[in-house]
Amino acid sequence: MDEITFHTLLxxxxxxxxxxAHDGLITIPLARLPDSRVLAFEPLPPAFARLRSALRAAFGEVPAHVQCHAAALGDHAGEVTLAMPVLDGIAQEQWASTAKDYAAHLSPRVTVERFTxxxxxxxxxxxxxxxxxKIDAEGAEYEILRGARDTLLRCRPVLTLEVEERHRExxxxxxxxxxxxxxxxxLFELRGEWFPVAALDRATMQRASPDPSVFEASDPYVFVFYALPREDAPGLLARLRGAA
Known part of the structure; x- marks a missing residue:
């Protein structure tokens, strides 16, 4: 199950x-859900510009119920360095991270561009x-959740998270x-079945190179996780299973 389907069903x-939010792949479907207000956070300047352009292309303008923030989230307010590897002169935007600096992977092929x-x-x-x-932050997930602790306890939202050992052991x-x-x-979903995170075999399901110049990963590679409030989890999981 992909993240858009999960959020649509629930x-x-x-x-x-x-x-x-990057360039709006999930922001736009979320904005189309009824009675929704969307807060989209994207700290990488070129991606943020494309996010706003994608929203204008989808809706004619950035809709009033969508707020775009050119910022990262974490466990305190201030500034942070966002590191983006550049491989053979091509920006690897999907690897941009506030949690790692890629210094260990510098080479003639890999350089790093940094943004405050x-x-x-x-x-x-x-x-x-x-x-x-939805959280996709290349290793900064823990700090983001720490900075959202009171909101999670108060509101009890459902969550999707991309979490990878290659970004943060x-x-x-x-x-x-x-x-x-x-x-x-x-939980995680694999081949139509739902499993508790305790069933994750990291040696076979979470093996991938942390080097942006090396493209290798285990098969399967499980990196999208779903979090349900425990008090509502049985009913929500039944809905997800029923849609499979």
Missing amino acids: HRPGTLVDVG VPLLRLDDLAIADLTAM GSTWAVPAFLDALGYEV
């Missing part, structure tokens, strides 16, 4: 947050009706553990 009216970007804490926005959240342990402490069930 949609409730309210505020939806897209962290790492605003850093916000989700809790500081005092959102009262958060119903869903130990993250597939730390992120689910943090969510578990907040009363969330963390």
Whole structure:
């Protein structure tokens, strides 16, 4: 199941947050859900410009119910360095990260472009009706969730998260553990079946090179995780299974 299908099936009216919106692949479908307000966060300047252009192309203008923030999220407010590897002169935007600097991978083929970007804490926005959240932040997931702790406890949104050991070793342990402490069930889907994160075999399902010049990954490669409030998890999971 892809993230758009997940959020569509479990949609409730309210505020939806897209962290790492890039050029709007998920922002636009979220904005089309009924009675939605979307907050999209994208710190990489060229991607942020394309995000706004994509919204104008999809809706004629950036719609009033979508707010675009040229900022990263974390566990405090201020500024942070966003590092983007450049491979053979081509920007690898999908690897841009506030959690790593790629210094270990510098080579004649790999250089790094750095940006100083605003850093916000989700809790500081005092959102009262958060119903869903998508996080794709190349290793910064833990800090983002720490900065959203009070909002998660108050609003109980559903979440999708891309979490990869290649971006941050130990993250597939730390992120689910943090969510578990907040009363969330963390799951993954594989070949139409749903599994608890405890069933993740990292040696065979999370093996990938951290070097942006090396394209290799295990098969299967499980990196999208789904978090459901524990009090609602049985009913929500039944809905997801019923749609398979």
